[in-house]
Amino acid sequence: MIITRPREWERIRDDLDQIGARAVFIMGCGQCATVAHTGGEEEVLRTTALLERDGRKVTGWAVGEVTCHLGGTRLDARKHADEIAASDAILVLACGAGVQTMADAVAKPVYPGLESVFLGNVVRHGVFEERCQMCGECVLDKTAGICPVTTCPKGLLNGPCGGMWDGKCEVLRDRECVHVKIRRRLAEQGRPVPGVLPPKDYSKKLKPGSVNVRESRAGGGGR
Amino acid sequence: MSRLSDALAHGEFVVTGEVAPPRGTDLSAMTATMALLGPHCHALNITDNQGASLHLSSLAASRVAREMGFEPIFQQTCRDRNRLALQSDLMAAWTLGLENVLMVTGDDPRSGDHPQAKPVFDIDSTQLLRVAAGMNEGHDMLGRPLKGGTGFFLGAAMFPEAEPWDVQLERARAKVEAGARFFQTQAIFDIDKLARAVEAMHEVGAKVIAGVLLLRSPRAIDFINERLAGLMVPDAIAQRIRRAADPVAAAVELATEQVIAMKEVADGVHIMPLGLTEAVPQILDQAGVGL
Structure with missing residues (x-):
């Protein structure tokens, strides 16, 4: 799973101040960020309190089932259309993939509420370690x-x-x-x-990564 | 052919000394160190951003040593450059007349003065040795011919005191297979472990130059134990310096004993003066080694 940690609050505050955002909609994620205790319902509510402490209004919130899933996140955005329309900015408590999915799904400015740190193994509940760099x-x-x-x-x-x-x-x-x-x-x-293991072939990992299994399914012979 | 390789091939007991380029462009302190060490050494190691901290490049400083009439060992770490830059610098080194190269992994940036730096480690020291060996045969790491190859005398680092020995041994053999012809060791205090390493490397045709670190003061020992990668000064040795009325004199005496003991076992000594450069000629003289 993708391991995230809370972004420094000062940075979030500065981001929101920069566009003079008074009203904010919060989007969490029901997958990795919930397990990592960074973007589940509990953390969304805590973030609500912090925003309100800073004098901002929280117009609404949602915890997407899988926030990096574009279809699902668009659906969530439609369900909360009025709350999103009433906001000046969206704060996303998910990994960078979730933030970008939300940014593609709505027209409002979207800001990261977490830092994405690694693909993690769950060693035991609440203890994560990086074992694979993909x-x-x-x-x-x-x-x-x-x-x-x-x-x-x-x-x-x-x-x-x-x-x-x-x-x-x-x-x-x-x-x-x-x-x-x-x-x-x-x-x-x-x-x-x-x-001696030979040098790695970094062309196998050129950015940005992209995989489309639909082509091979339809064509039957693709890679 | 490099003087170092020539001397080692003839069974001469060689002396190398370590010189760090400056953190800046004023070369005076470095050239003073070179002038002091150079006349006694077969070659001078020029470190590459040692301790993962910013210094003038080894390439430029190695050239300075050469212009002063000394033979440099150009050091390359894998930490700061990718495979394109490493190969490019190797070709540059050869055109600058640098014949000896020592390939090392490099300390982690977290231990240096730019902990925010991106660690490169695109290839590792064994792979880099293989790349340089390929350049000696006239091709790049992908096997494509170069317009003019290199003729480097290739060296690698080893740490004979670090256990487990079987892992170290396997790694050292892999480095020889990749192209290493000589080793320079981390500072070593246990002569038996040094002998074990030398014997194993002679079996595969490589020479071993044993590392000697000058322990100028109790503070220097603390620095080594805390800051230098993996290195630990044994208690008995540390106490000799800590209890000495004159730590510098004790350090000189200790180093002289070490060099004399290493003369019986290794193919040479590599002196790391750690701020005690002026004592090096005396140590070498008393031990009866050096140019």
Whole structure:
């Protein structure tokens, strides 16, 4: 899931002040931001109180089922059309994808209420860790299911670097070096250590990403 | 052919010294250090934004060393440049007459003076060695011919004291396979571990130059333990400096002992003066090494 954290309130306040927004509509998200406790109903209500404390009016709010889904968000925008029409700005408590979906769905100025930080594993309730960077060229087959691109602070494919000490990471000193961990797991599973992994092909991850599975479904033979 | 590679090939015990370019354009302090260290060393390592902190480029400073008549070891980290820039700088280095290159990963920007910087690490040090080895054969990293290749003597870093050793060993061997012909180690205090590393590298045809860090003062030790990547000064050694009435004299004595011990084991020593440059000639002289 996409991990978000609250944006500094001063920045939100400055954003809204810049266009002199007196009335605000708040949009949350029922998916990741709800699980991350940043954009669910509870956080929307808390944000309402903060806006009101600053002397602004909250014209209404919604927690979209999946705010990054354009169809659903358009539908939510129609349901709340009057409240949105009465507002000067929309504050979105969702990841950057959700903010942009909302910005495409309405004509009013839309502002981010959160910072999007990473694609996260839920280690346990409320504890999230980054394990995948969506690089488009997976090496987990060679690295015993542990991603060095993401979990080594330097993202080295071939490690450890010169800072490893007693099997510990140089940057995050309380953690085991990922490259040591990979080798340990490979050995435990009786798997061969891969040779030097070649440089990554960043053309596999050129921005912006785009996938259309409809073409292959219709045509039957597409990628 | 580089003097360093020549000396190592002939079994000579080599001495290299470390020089940091300035944080600015005034070269006087750096050239003074070079003038002090250079005459005693087979080559001078010129660091690349060391400690992930802003310095004049190793490329320019290496050229200065060369113009002063010393042989530089141009250092390249993978932290600040992508594969295009790294290859471009390697070609530049060769046209500037720099024959030795040391490839290192580089410290994480979080530990330096620009913690906001984007860490590049497009390729890692092993991959970079392979790229440079390819340039020595006249092609770029995609195998496309260059109009004029390079003839670098390629070096890599290793940390023989860091455990687990089997992981270090495998990594060092991979670096040799990628093109490394010599290693310069992180500061090393345990001679047995150094001997183990040298033996393993001789088996695969690479030379090992052992790192010696001058421990000028208790403060320097604290700095090393807290700030230098992975490095820990063993307690017994640290106490010698901490309890000394004259820490500088103790540091010189300690370093001299280390160099003498390393002479029996390694192919050379790499001196990191850490602000005690003026003592280096004395240490080398007493140990009976150096030019």
